[in-house]
Amino acid sequence: MSELTLNGKRILLTHADAFMGPVLIEVLEAQGATVIADTDSLRDPDAPERLVGRAGPVDIVVANLAIPAPDSRVEDVGETEWSDTFAALVDPLPRLLRAVLPQFRERGAGKMLVMGSAAALRGMKRTSTYSAARGAQIAWAQAVGVELARENIRVNVIAQNFVDNPTYFPASVQENPRFQERLKREVPLGRLVAAREDAQFVAYLCSDAANCFVGQVFPVCGGWVQR
Amino acid sequence: MSELTLNGKRILLTHADAFMGPVLIEVLEAQGATVIADTDSLRDPDAPERLVGRAGPVDIVVANLAIPAPDSRVEDVGETEWSDTFAALVDPLPRLLRAVLPQFRERGAGKMLVMGSAAALRGMKRTSTYSAARGAQIAWAQAVGVELARENIRVNVIAQNFVDNPTYFPASVQENPRFQERLKREVPLGRLVAAREDAQFVAYLCSDAANCFVGQVFPVCGGWVQR
Amino acid sequence: MSELTLNGKRILLTHADAFMGPVLIEVLEAQGATVIADTDSLRDPDAPERLVGRAGPVDIVVANLAIPAPDSRVEDVGETEWSDTFAALVDPLPRLLRAVLPQFRERGAGKMLVMGSAAALRGMKRTSTYSAARGAQIAWAQAVGVELARENIRVNVIAQNFVDNPTYFPASVQENPRFQERLKREVPLGRLVAAREDAQFVAYLCSDAANCFVGQVFPVCGGWVQR
Amino acid sequence: MSELTLNGKRILLTHADAFMGPVLIEVLEAQGATVIADTDSLRDPDAPERLVGRAGPVDIVVANLAIPAPDSRVEDVGETEWSDTFAALVDPLPRLLRAVLPQFRERGAGKMLVMGSAAALRGMKRTSTYSAARGAQIAWAQAVGVELARENIRVNVIAQNFVDNPTYFPASVQENPRFQERLKREVPLGRLVAAREDAQFVAYLCSDAANCFVGQVFPVCGGWVQR
Numbered sequence: 001m002s003e004l005t006l007n008g009k010r011i012l013l014t015h016a017d018a019f020m021g022p023v024l025i026e027v028l029e030a031q032g033a034t035v036i037a038d039t040d041s042l043r044d045p046d047a048p049e050r051l052v053g054r055a056g057p058v059d060i061v062v063a064n065l066a067i068p069a070p071d072s073r074v075e076d077v078g079e080t081e082w083s084d085t086f087a088a089l090v091d092p093l094p095r096l097l098r099a100v101l102p103q104f105r106e107r108g109a110g111k112m113l114v115m116g117s118a119a120a121l122r123g124m125k126r127t128s129t130y131s132a133a134r135g136a137q138i139a140w141a142q143a144v145g146v147e148l149a150r151e152n153i154r155v156n157v158i159a160q161n162f163v164d165n166p167t168y169f170p171a172s173v174q175e176n177p178r179f180q181e182r183l184k185r186e187v188p189l190g191r192l193v194a195a196r197e198d199a200q201f202v203a204y205l206c207s208d209a210a211n212c213f214v215g216q217v218f219p220v221c222g223g224w225v226q227r
Numbered sequence: 228m229s230e231l232t233l234n235g236k237r238i239l240l241t242h243a244d245a246f247m248g249p250v251l252i253e254v255l256e257a258q259g260a261t262v263i264a265d266t267d268s269l270r271d272p273d274a275p276e277r278l279v280g281r282a283g284p285v286d287i288v289v290a291n292l293a294i295p296a297p298d299s300r301v302e303d304v305g306e307t308e309w310s311d312t313f314a315a316l317v318d319p320l321p322r323l324l325r326a327v328l329p330q331f332r333e334r335g336a337g338k339m340l341v342m343g344s345a346a347a348l349r350g351m352k353r354t355s356t357y358s359a360a361r362g363a364q365i366a367w368a369q370a371v372g373v374e375l376a377r378e379n380i381r382v383n384v385i386a387q388n389f390v391d392n393p394t395y396f397p398a399s400v401q402e403n404p405r406f407q408e409r410l411k412r413e414v415p416l417g418r419l420v421a422a423r424e425d426a427q428f429v430a431y432l433c434s435d436a437a438n439c440f441v442g443q444v445f446p447v448c449g450g451w452v453q454r
Numbered sequence: 455m456s457e458l459t460l461n462g463k464r465i466l467l468t469h470a471d472a473f474m475g476p477v478l479i480e481v482l483e484a485q486g487a488t489v490i491a492d493t494d495s496l497r498d499p500d501a502p503e504r505l506v507g508r509a510g511p512v513d514i515v516v517a518n519l520a521i522p523a524p525d526s527r528v529e530d531v532g533e534t535e536w537s538d539t540f541a542a543l544v545d546p547l548p549r550l551l552r553a554v555l556p557q558f559r560e561r562g563a564g565k566m567l568v569m570g571s572a573a574a575l576r577g578m579k580r581t582s583t584y585s586a587a588r589g590a591q592i593a594w595a596q597a598v599g600v601e602l603a604r605e606n607i608r609v610n611v612i613a614q615n616f617v618d619n620p621t622y623f624p625a626s627v628q629e630n631p632r633f634q635e636r637l638k639r640e641v642p643l644g645r646l647v648a649a650r651e652d653a654q655f656v657a658y659l660c661s662d663a664a665n666c667f668v669g670q671v672f673p674v675c676g677g678w679v680q681r
Numbered sequence: 682m683s684e685l686t687l688n689g690k691r692i693l694l695t696h697a698d699a700f701m702g703p704v705l706i707e708v709l710e711a712q713g714a715t716v717i718a719d720t721d722s723l724r725d726p727d728a729p730e731r732l733v734g735r736a737g738p739v740d741i742v743v744a745n746l747a748i749p750a751p752d753s754r755v756e757d758v759g760e761t762e763w764s765d766t767f768a769a770l771v772d773p774l775p776r777l778l779r780a781v782l783p784q785f786r787e788r789g790a791g792k793m794l795v796m797g798s799a800a801a802l803r804g805m806k807r808t809s810t811y812s813a814a815r816g817a818q819i820a821w822a823q824a825v826g827v828e829l830a831r832e833n834i835r836v837n838v839i840a841q842n843f844v845d846n847p848t849y850f851p852a853s854v855q856e857n858p859r860f861q862e863r864l865k866r867e868v869p870l871g872r873l874v875a876a877r878e879d880a881q882f883v884a885y886l887c888s889d890a891a892n893c894f895v896g897q898v899f900p901v902c903g904g905w906v907q908r
Contacts, residue, residue, distance in 0.1 A: 128824040
């Protein structure tokens with residue numbers, strides 16, 4: 001199915017060495033994409049523009065932003081935790097979009113997919129900072145998704161949780177029997193979503209077959225959130 | 228990507244001559260599936276079991292159930308409209324699942340995808356009967372999706388609206404300038420979702436790449452509902 | 455606050471001896487309402503019209519419909535369970551609304567509140583029949599809520615779960631230590647919502663203070679569903 | 682109903698001269714509360730702690746945070762707009778909660794209600810900055826609501842839109858016939874929610890009658906969002 005291939009598509013992937021980065025490179029390239037896999041920090045306000053400037057033509061931005069999730073209790077959330085989390089996960093989004101928008105408009109097409117978190121859709125203990133930042137991502141993607149839809153520019157967001165990745169579910173966590181019990185109890189799927197399953201869904205959303213989705217939130221979390 | 232092919236999969240498609248039926252046959256077969264395209268009415272309580280009985284091995288059921296949507300005002304919803312709508316859209320679901328479940332269990336795998344409606348997620352005027360029936364579908368799929376997840380049986384539901392199809396958006400509707408205005412005003416995408424786009428998403432969900440989704444609701448409606 | 459009183463309001467309450475019935479009578483009357491507490495079965499298609507006919511003027515209908523929730527596995531859901539559940543929980547809704555609508559319109563005001571279930575919003579095992587019926591209620595209320603909003607007729611629905619009531623959480627369930635553990639593990643509130651808390655929210659929604667809500671779903675489930 | 686009174690409750694209200702501030706003072710005091718109506722900016726990181734320090738005992742915090750909503754197109758969202766919006770709407774939340782938490786815990790009870798926006802739940806054009814900040818509020822409230830529920834500390838959030846208030850719907854907007862048309866077309870209620878209706882719902886949620894709600898999002902937007 002030609003609409004499923006990513007042949008000829010240039011995909012800019014951020015934080016490519018963290019979170020879903022490595023598996024995304026593998027799966028997106030296997031489906032034909034040219035992946036510009038960037039590993040720079042995007043905290044500097046000018047970094048996104050510089051990144052886009054050196055990336056060459058970009059058809060799709062996969063905003064894969066990650067930090068080790070703070071697990072502070074409410075009373076222990078400090079100013080640095082808060083500002084660092086937003087600086088890493090939230091602030092780069094409008095800068096990335098602004099930077100890439102001119103070429104999207106010139107081409108009359110473009111896509112941004114945000115690798116977000118279902119922690120923004122369902123409350124959990126000791127994740128308030130992280131959830132807040134992920135909530136900003138989702139609401140932002142819904143708004144810009146609606147705003148840009150008529151220009152053939154599609155912005156959508158994946159809301160994932162319980163997906164196998166080294167940033168949030170490293171081996172040390174997975175090996176913990178209590179974590180495995182929690183997985184069986186709380187996640188209908190009864191296992192982590194495989195990194196590859198998540199990446200293939202990303203590949204699908206990057207393909208032309210998925211050009212009908214705009215401003216939409218897709219949970220990928222083994223049924224932990226159902227919509 | 229081998230996980231995306233439907234080679235070797237036998238997909239039972241109901242009401243195959245209505246709603247998304249024709250395009251589903253085309254797209255699913257193009258991706259390698261064998262489609263058992265049934266066109267019988269499923270209103271008779273025994274029809275689903277008979278259908279499954281004669282279908283041979285079935286890996287996936289695509290429950291594509293449709294009737295012309297009644298557009299009665301609340302005060303004009305009659306007993307026949309109500310019972311006919313539930314008989315066509317809702318009652319066949321548990322019967323289909325019961326009928327196919329033994330072979331799913333024997334094989335340790337199986338999938339059902341319900342072609343549902345976003346009318347169940349967002350209220351509209353003059354659709355109360357239809358919305359109620361579609362709401363039953365969604366809540367049912369969420370429940371059985373959770374119940375069967377551990378057996379490698381995945382039940383999910385597409386909540387579509389503003390998708391091009393002859394049952395709900397025939398040419399006569401699409402040609403109406405007021406409908407086109409409504410589309411531009413109410414649907415972020417600004418156009419109908421193409422039948423083929425919807426069918427390709429179905430194909431994706433039927434593929435092994437999507438084995439991580441259970442009990443989930445996927446809006447396909449041009450951003451009219453965002454999650 | 456005069457908008458909070460129910461003085462002078464005549465509230466028709468169905469299945470008044472089951473589910474939230476008894477506590478609703480107590481709380482609604484304490485806030486000044488005249489409660490027409492009906493205990494008849496509404497399964498006969500003509501029963502809602504007869505009920506409204508003999509009730510006299512009705513300002514608000516509280517559609518409190520309940521049956522002992524079947525807890526069959528998917529494969530054990532029988533035809534009778536299915537049809538009985540829909541006959542008890544779903545089919546009376548449009549009949550009740552049709553019956554009361556003429557006097558609502560004559561008066562230029564009216565309200566219906568459906569006592570629904572959060573089981574329609576989040577899947578659980580062995581509740582497929584019940585969830586489906588409750589899902590029909592919610593989608594129906596969203597649709598008619600939108601349709602009738604401009605006529606000052608408000609239809610809304612409470613999506614409750616883990617609320618103390620004899621129909622779904624009888625003493626035998628509450629005394630079970632495993633149930634108490636489940637409550638602590640799955641329900642953020644850590645306890646059942648008190649019957650009186652639920653009833654007071656109903657009283658609030660019945661009051662003129664809440665005339666701004668239309669077609670809306672209100673979870674009342676101790677945070678088990680957050681919206 | 683004694684649970685509905687706010688007698689004896691000390692409510693700290695922020696930005697009391699903006700957004701829902703004035704009507705909240707009126708309605709909360711009319712129901713018996715002592716309102717500590719603060720009008721200071723909370724942008725200084727130390728401001729929330731100072732505010733709580735001088736407020737005396739506080740039973741409930743109503744986090745009414747507002748700024749004139751920027752209506753920039755995506756390409757015009759500047760660094761200052763972005764950082765100002767988060768500084769005003771988002772960053773004060775964890776600081777307020779941290780400041781008030783010790784006395785909540787000492788008392789074994791406490792409440793925070795965030796006056797948030799439905800713009801975080803449904804995308805709109807030219808609101809990306811504002812929506813993102815409001816999305817952070819909602820996800821944060823869901824997370825801390827779950828975390829603190831067992832301590833009898835309830836955090837919930839109202840997601841409002843189309844509520845009459847001078848910050849977002851000043852007379853100049855309301856007088857615009859195009860706005861009135863939009864209201865009739867897009868908002869099922871067909872009118873703005875009255876300021877007083879919103880404030881009464883806040884009063885309800887502040888009362889002991891509503892002690893069963895934790896981490897929950899309540900849309901108040903005339904049916905524009907249904908849950």
